[in-house]
Amino acid sequence: MMKLALMRIATGKEDPELPLLQRISSLELTAPPNAAQINASQSSSNRHISTSTVQRRLRESGLHGGIAAMNQLLKDTNNKKRLDETKFEIFGSNRRVFVRRRALHGRFIQAIPYSLGPLRFASSFKAADLTIERNTAGKPKPDPASLVFGKQFSDHMLTIYWSEKEGWKVPQIKPFQNLSLHPATSALHYSIELFEGMKAFRGVDNHIRLFRPNLNMERMHRTADRSCLPLFDKEELLECIRKLVEVDQDWVPYSLDASLYIRPTYIGIEPSLGVSRSSQALLFCIVGPVGPYFTTGAFSPVSLLADPSYVRACRGGVGAYKMGGNYGPTISVQNEAIKQGCQQVLWLYGEQEEITEVGTMNLFIYWTNEGGERELLTPPLDGIILPGVTRQSLLDLAREWGEFKVTERTMGMKELLGALDSGRITEVFGAGTACVVCPVGSLLYKGKTYQIPTMQNGPDLAKRFHKELTDMQYGRKQSEWAPLVV
Incomplete structure (x- = not known):
């Protein structure tokens, strides 16, 4: 037996958790009234649930947040771990999913792989929902020949807030500004944060290009998982970043020796001094023109x-x-x-x-x-x-x-x-x-x-x-x- 409890939000309102019994020979993930039901029956001789079937059914029914959690759970199942020794519960919403492991005596214990612990997996924000507030007081652009690394920034920034209670908020591009953080913000005390480093280049044809940005998104996603921060759709974030670069395209230097540095950053912002996962997070991105990283020049030893x-x-x-x-x-x-x-x-x-x-x-x-x-x-x-x-x-x-x-x-x-x-x-x-x-x-x-x-x-x-x-x-x-x- 493997015990699952999944909750789907069909209307965007909070619904009670729906505990369900899961047998290895069949998969029945039932959503609340007015929402789709998931059925993925397996042969009674098959001791393992089909990963692809589970993922497809979760995706079709909108339970995107469950996919990452199920990946690790089903990986362990397919690795033939003894399921009679351990039971799992998955519960949460389409915004977030928790995974817990239950010992035979019924006491909850944390799984050794952290991905099987009470880790939140969140369905993503959408780039299509992005709102843009233009900066009406733009700064003068610096001379590309005078640029140093990481000292100057553009007119806009991207912010996306998340909370355990409300999930992801709408992505926003807004005027570049300071952040307002509580003094007990978890990122400030326990380094619950991560970042990426990317560049945009103005080409000889005046077009602006990124360079292998999907690899940055993959790495950022892995780091978010390791940091116990809610996961996101990599393509959606990349599209939001692409839009930020488009909005600030005049900041991409007209130079073959300079570029626009892109710094996506992800921090836990829960105001708490407890050493634990953050129930609130902020994903933001700032950009700025840069010259050579080393002051000695671009190709000096x-x-x-x-x-x-x-x-x-x-x-x-x-x-x-x-x-x-x-x-x-x-x-x-x-x-x-x-x-x-x-x-x-x-x-x-x-x-x-x-x-x-x-x-x-x-x-x-x-x-x-x-x-x-x-x-x-x-x-x-x-x-x-x-x-x-x-x-x-x-x-x-x-x-x-x-x-x-x-x-x-x-x-x-x-x-x-x-x-x-x-x-x-x-x-x-x-x-x-x-x-x-x-x-x-x-x-x-x-x-x-x-x-x-x-x-x-x-x-x-x-x-x-x-x-x-x-x-x-x-x-x-x-x-x-x-x-x-x-």
């Missing part, structure tokens, strides 16, 4: 400090998610790097001193491996590496070219320094949305500076990657990776 006494992330933690809590603690280490004459930090991990990331960038090494092969190597997505959009793009391009081996694996400092000493390192560079591609020129490790021959080798590969991506972004090359905004 950076120097790195590698100090094993500092760790950016640990396995089992949240290093693979784009949360603000991953960034604040790095500032003191960055300052230490500057004191020692370096510009960025090469983050190491574990007894083998695995190389992981460079500052806020993913790391790439182009070298000749021990087998004599030309190889592009980057650390794997093993829980401590952020799955960067630029990282994925470089891997996709390299594999498409098929000219050298492409590998995702760990590399320790001992192996890296050995390759440097034997002259097998050709280029080392970071990659990220803010900087695109950034060459590395030197490495300070345990008091010794190691020169990296990136610039002496062109750097041919880093420049090739940079040109390939920027050609797409600025419309010099047509690509499905760079969808038009306007």
